[in-house]
Amino acid sequence: MAKSLHSKLTRRERQIVDILYRRRRATAAQVMEDMVGDVSYSTVRTQLRVLEEKGHVRHDAEGLRYVYSPKVPRSTARRSALTHLVDTFFDGSTEKVVAALLGSDGGQVSDDELARIADMVAKAQDEGEQ
Template identity: 50%
Template sequence: MKDALSRRERQLMDILFARGSASVAEVCTALPDPPSYSAVRALLRILEEKGHLAHREEGKQYIYFPTQERPVAAQSALKRVVQTFFGGSVERAVTALLTEEETQLSDDELARLSELIARTKEKDDA
């Protein structure tokens, strides 16, 4: 498993997932309250060493990009959140999401979730 990310490393990854790729300068511009250019460059190098990023050279600058597709990274992050904040309980995580006032699911979304729960139950019973 890849190393866990710090808050700032997650911010960098969010920027790169949103843009697809970016130079150090572009990442600096997109960061709220950015550290120095050299600090961002160092963080990107660390993320590359951890296996989260790769780079290509364009002229004199490096262009960084994620090594995983966003859905794969999201699944991994979600597993860590469920484990860390909900003791591994999917039920507690889903309950927390569904009881938020901002959560509004359409009838179609509720039907898809019900179907997924039914399929999961069938699979577990088999």
């Protein structure tokens, strides 16, 4: 099994990369905005640079400023994270994840809801993955 990309990042690094995945791309200033707790701009920049050195992140120089983005494609990271989560918390059971996703109120899944699943899945598939 391919080891998750995950595991090589430190706490802060993970936090930053996650922000980049959410935003797709962001400047140091934007990343800083999204950080919990207060971290100096300088610190964030340093982390981004280190992340780049380690090969986890890249930047495009846009005019003057750097716009950072994760080097690993979102779809790849996604699958990796999903696999890890399913293994760790759901005994490798896809069904259990689906159940957890749908039963977020802790309640039962009605027939109507099942019908909705079909629609959701079909729709998501149509959208095509970036």
